[in-house]
Amino acid sequence: MIPEKPATKMNKNQDKTSGLYKIAAKIIKKVKTGSSYKTQLYQAQYPNKLTLNAVLMNVFKWEKVIDVLVEKSNILEKENNMDRDLVYVFITEMMWSKFGLKGNAKNILAIKKYKNEFLKLMKENDLEKLIGSKHTKVLKPRFFRVNTLMTTIEEILEKLSKLKFNKLESPKSYAEFLELIKSDKFKAKNVFVQDVHIKELLVFNSKVKFYELEEYNNGSLIVQDKASCLAAYLLNPEPNSTVLDMCAAPGMKTSHLAAIMQNKGKLYAVDRCRNRFNIMQKMLERYMVQNVETYNMDALTFPYYDDVKYILLDPSCSGSGIVDRVWDGSSEQNQNFQTRLKKLANVHAQLLNHALKCYPKLERLVYSTCSENHEENEAVVDEALSVNGKFKLLDCTKIVKGWTNKGVPGFDCSEMCLNAVPSDDCTNGFFIAVFVRRDLEEKEVVKEEKNVEDTVVKEEENIVDEEENIADNEEEKLIENTKIINKKNKKANKSIVINTDCNVVSKSKNKKQKNIEDNVVVKEEQNIADNEEEKLIENTKIINKKNKKANKSIVINTDRNVESKSNIKKQKNIESTPKVISKNAKRRERRLKLEQSIGKNNQNTTKVKKPKKTKKLKTEEI
């Protein structure tokens, strides 16, 4: 082992680097004791969040390998007084970062002495095979949902054809569809295929440069994971019916529901988180959803029961099914994670029971999560069924023809539920159960049959006719957009902060916020890990493109997350109207509270005017 030559002087950069390592180690420690990764990342006193995230992601990726290296080399005992988490960061940087472990501090030099030994251990023990998470090998195509409220499938197909996209022949069955999207044929540039179940869903490989598509930028094509689309697809509300989306923000599934309803009937979209609610309003407007009434309140106190026939319940969950999600540091065996799961499952059960009990005309309810944990899924469904005898489950996999992944075995509901498994279904991990009122059995069977028929007709059509949300994974897009907004806001001297519970929190500029803003806004340094580099380039391209096009700045205020200066007039359309709870509704609300002893509503109850059809907001305004 040849120790590297110590530098004689510490320069500014080295100080900065070791600062980065220390901050990364501090975050790892906090996350291990239950803090949220995202919160820690965005609160960290390190300006370049991308670099910090890349360093941490790398530690997470190699964690299992480092466990072995640390144990076999006995490094912690030999180098006493060295912090374990810092050692993990050092080892990751030294072994796997593009730029190596920088600096000449005593502890850094001590770690550098182990490089050869680690390389040897890696080779001897074939440690590379330990890397990655359960989702490492997942192929994730890009699903674009054609927003049929703004365009038609035919128009989009024609446009794609003009852009030299090559539509592959649609397979006859789901098995063949999966085979196709996993095949080499699907890896070619600019190929896509129409989904075998959801006709408005187009599937591209992950290389597609979606931000170059005008239709993506104007809201006609919406990035939405297939699993997420299945929720609205399975609820399948009729046009002119009354539908309640209980946990609606940021509104991906709401907009899909509106499309299925052809903008006819009534669609209540409720969410208790103010900031997500604000985003949803803008999103729904952008997607030209016109039959929606949005309410910023707790769904447990939503007062309009009478006509609701369909309910979508898609509550905040652990998100364990999301491929590529930011690591929350909670391994599934971890005590904190288990406690969190229990809490989430209780909230889910409360919402589900409320929905099944309190809506007299409810006929069909879809319960969905992007979790892979049975505690939040099958267990909640079993419990709800046991206390709501008027409802039973529909067999999801009969409706989504050819789908093989059902609920995890061991629960009464297992056979009737749908699980989306990333490695099999090429989607995020997702869970869906469809409840129907028992006395509607006959009607539902007819409806189910019609669905199956539709699929068969579509398959036939596909043979003759040659013809893909940000987060659930539209949240991804939201975060991307937030980064863009953050950057733009830097210019406009305003801030927007990402946090865990509500994803996006906006505040007008003050000193503290300015600090956070400086932290969030990302400098384009060269020292970023490969995966982040690509994202950054993508974002930069979008920003450049949009700046060129729009030539305007974004203003954020506390009440209304984002306003484009030149769009202030238009924004008046989204103004909030006064409280809409009537006396009766209030009485009903109080009664309900008493009856069910359900937590209090401390949220604003705001009914929002229906968006005007002609008004469109730009992507960066969301």
Ligand SMILES: C[S@@+](CC[C@H](N)C(=O)[O-])C[C@H]1O[C@@H](n2cnc3c(N)ncnc32)[C@H](O)[C@@H]1O
């Ligand atoms: C998984 S997200 C919903 C995603 C949304 N369905 C979509 O497709 O865009 C869960 C949402 O539920 C909201 N939420 C959680 N508990 C709620 C409650 N009791 N009442 C209303 N909203 C709630 C959260 O604020 C969050 O926005």
